[in-house]
Amino acid sequence: MCPECGELGDGLDGHYSDWRQSRLCSFWPGAPGWWRAWPLLRLEAGADGRYTMSDSQAEPLVKIRGLRFSRGEKRIFDGVDIDIQRHRVTAIMGPSGTGKTTLLKLIGGQLQPEAGTVIVDGKDIHALPLDALYKLRIRMGMMFQSGALLTDIDVFENVAYPLREHTSLSEEMIRKLVLLKLEAVGLRGARDLMPSELSGGMARRVALARAVALDPMMIMYDEPFTGQDPISMGVLVELIRELNDASRLTSIIVSHDVQETAEIADHIYVISQGKVIEHGTPEELMDSQSAWVKQFMHGLPDGPVRFHYPAPDLAQDFFRHSTGGRP
Amino acid sequence: MIEQLARLGRTGLLALERLGRGHLLLLAILKGMTEIVRRPFLLIAQMFSVGVLSILIVGISGLFVGMVLGLQGYYVLSQFGAEESLGVMVAASLVRELGPVVTALLFAGRAGSALTAEIGLMKATEQLSGLEMMAVDPVKRILAPRFFAGFLSMPLLAALFSALGILGGYLVSVGLLGVDEGAFWSQMQHKIDLHEDIYNGVIKSLVFGVVCTWIALFQGYDAVPTSEGVSRATTRTVVHSAFAVLGLDFVLTALMFGD
Numbered sequence: 001m002c003p004e005c006g007e008l009g010d011g012l013d014g015h016y017s018d019w020r021q022s023r024l025c026s027f028w029p030g031a032p033g034w035w036r037a038w039p040l041l042r043l044e045a046g047a048d049g050r051y052t053m054s055d056s057q058a059e060p061l062v063k064i065r066g067l068r069f070s071r072g073e074k075r076i077f078d079g080v081d082i083d084i085q086r087h088r089v090t091a092i093m094g095p096s097g098t099g100k101t102t103l104l105k106l107i108g109g110q111l112q113p114e115a116g117t118v119i120v121d122g123k124d125i126h127a128l129p130l131d132a133l134y135k136l137r138i139r140m141g142m143m144f145q146s147g148a149l150l151t152d153i154d155v156f157e158n159v160a161y162p163l164r165e166h167t168s169l170s171e172e173m174i175r176k177l178v179l180l181k182l183e184a185v186g187l188r189g190a191r192d193l194m195p196s197e198l199s200g201g202m203a204r205r206v207a208l209a210r211a212v213a214l215d216p217m218m219i220m221y222d223e224p225f226t227g228q229d230p231i232s233m234g235v236l237v238e239l240i241r242e243l244n245d246a247s248r249l250t251s252i253i254v255s256h257d258v259q260e261t262a263e264i265a266d267h268i269y270v271i272s273q274g275k276v277i278e279h280g281t282p283e284e285l286m287d288s289q290s291a292w293v294k295q296f297m298h299g300l301p302d303g304p305v306r307f308h309y310p311a312p313d314l315a316q317d318f319f320r321h322s323t324g325g326r327p
Numbered sequence: 328m329i330e331q332l333a334r335l336g337r338t339g340l341l342a343l344e345r346l347g348r349g350h351l352l353l354l355a356i357l358k359g360m361t362e363i364v365r366r367p368f369l370l371i372a373q374m375f376s377v378g379v380l381s382i383l384i385v386g387i388s389g390l391f392v393g394m395v396l397g398l399q400g401y402y403v404l405s406q407f408g409a410e411e412s413l414g415v416m417v418a419a420s421l422v423r424e425l426g427p428v429v430t431a432l433l434f435a436g437r438a439g440s441a442l443t444a445e446i447g448l449m450k451a452t453e454q455l456s457g458l459e460m461m462a463v464d465p466v467k468r469i470l471a472p473r474f475f476a477g478f479l480s481m482p483l484l485a486a487l488f489s490a491l492g493i494l495g496g497y498l499v500s501v502g503l504l505g506v507d508e509g510a511f512w513s514q515m516q517h518k519i520d521l522h523e524d525i526y527n528g529v530i531k532s533l534v535f536g537v538v539c540t541w542i543a544l545f546q547g548y549d550a551v552p553t554s555e556g557v558s559r560a561t562t563r564t565v566v567h568s569a570f571a572v573l574g575l576d577f578v579l580t581a582l583m584f585g586d
């Protein structure tokens with residue numbers, strides 16, 4: 001029984017099983033085998049070599065193979081293979097709730113998969129010891145869907161945070177860098193505001209400035225376009241493209257804005273119901289023969305994709321109240 | 328029947344899991360101590376919000392508890408003509424019991440609940456996730472300084488509580504009830520033992536400091552990341568801390584004074 005809400009279950013559904021998949025389990029990096037094998041902890045770290053040797057430039061920066069991940073009973077990913085090529089903009093698209101954010105968290109090593117591997121820059125991220133994982137994360141920037149800004153410090157300090165944390169630059173240098181990054185997202189004038197005083201779209205732009213503060217090798221953008229007006233949208237699209245090309249970055253964009261994404265992405269993966277439905281260049285996907293992809297890319301209301309979360313017929317549901325709620 | 332047994336078993340297992348997670352977290356926090364040596368200002372900032380901001384409530388409560396002790400003690404002791412021992416009685420009960428225990432209860436309500444809410448909200452708004460992705464370990468950066476701030480603040484707050492309590496007892500008994508001032512202080516000085524009374528009191532408040540802060544941090548870190556989850560966690564912090572403090576107080580008292 002769930003201690004929170006009294007709901008009956010095996011403790012594996014959703015909210016309070018979260019910790020087992022989180023890094024709480026990695027409190028003990030040098031753990032012996034029996035600990036990692038303990039079924040409750042569901043740690044299936046890639047047993048042997050931590051580093052898979054393959055660092056050549058031709059190799060994709062991120063290589064996902066046979067990824068499986070569940071939230072409770074719900075299978076979010078079931079055998080997903082994705083390659084993120086270096087110096088390209090790769091977009092991950094899919095309907096709301098398919099697990100795009102979850103995928104980014106898996107790539108960042110914040111969640112442990114049930115099976116499969118995620119190789120980032122030649123390293124199996126879920127088998128890395130904690131300190132190596134943190135070293136690798138310095139080179140990965142992530143822009144959260146919610147912004148995830150620290151609420152007790154202002155915009156300037158938020159962007160300066162990773163710089164202060166991981167470099168020993170002078171105050172003068174940090175100031176310049178931060179102002180540059182804020183200028184790029186058009187928020188240099190907002191440097192003294194607190195995160196609570198920002199709109200959702202502004203917060204996300206600050207988060208973007210923070211994500212690129214350390215000039216990482218890879219940036220993951222979670223829904224960068226939502227909540228942006230047409231002007232900042234255009235600027236953002238250009239900025240992401242520019243960042244990618246000028247600094248030889250690798251970008252992963254999660255989005256369902258088909259137009260903007262198709263405009264800047266070099267390669268698009270469409271995922272739904274735990275699988276990669278199709279992937280290819282934007283043009284290939286636009287001309288796709290698959291009914292599913294067609295519907296998604298052109299935003300048609302009718303087709304194989306259903307707008308509704310699975311539910312009984314509406315009329316049936318209306319006349320159900322006498323028998324009481326849930327089916 | 329089987330259903331109920333299964334339920335019971337499941338609840339038990341979940342409680343054990345939670346306990347295990349709590350201990351893992353404590354270990355990780357202790358390992359995070361190195362970070363505090365590197366960045367002492369983190370600890371100082373937290374000492375302020377955990378300790379300094381609790382001074383007012385702890386001080387005022389101490390004063391009033393001491394005054395009440397003076398009044399109540401006087402009525403009992405004067406029946407045996409032993410008013411001179413009032414100072415001893417007030418000081419001993421404060422230093423041994425009331426100081427550590429009441430301070431810990433106030434601490435859980437004032438600082439513990441704030442810690443839980445803060446950490447829980449940071450989790451709910453993905454700030455902890457964000458720190459992890461910036462390659463900053465939230466256990467080291469956020470939890471560890473708060474833990475040591477609580478650990479160090481508690482004995483200081485308890486000392487303040489006892490000191491103001493004794494002052495309150497003095498004001499009531501000497502100022503109001505006319506107990507002899509010399510006897511009040513000299514008896515206290517004579518009877519209160521550094522080891523037996525004061526050290527034991529300090530040990531108690533150190534233990535309570537660890538337990539209350541640990542509970543508060545764990546509840547926040549383990550909270551369901553929604554507004555409801557955080558509010559539940561905050562309540563649990565206060566309730567669990569109160570139980571833990573009162574239970575541990577009994578155990579510690581039995582170990583220290585029951586020979």
Ligand SMILES: Nc1ncnc2c1ncn2[C@@H]1O[C@H](COP(=O)(O)OP(=O)(O)OP(=O)(O)O)[C@@H](O)[C@H]1O
Pocket residue numbers: 013014015018071076095096097098099100101102103145
């Ligand atoms: N902490 C959690 N506990 C349980 N289930 C979760 C949790 N977080 C997400 N989920 C479930 O995982 C699924 C994928 O969530 P995710 O946030 O990755 O979706 P998404 O593709 O990013 O959606 P959106 O486009 O709306 O942001 C959802 O169905 C959600 O119900």
Ligand SMILES: [Mg+2]
Pocket residue numbers: 100101102145222
């Ligand atoms: Mg999302």
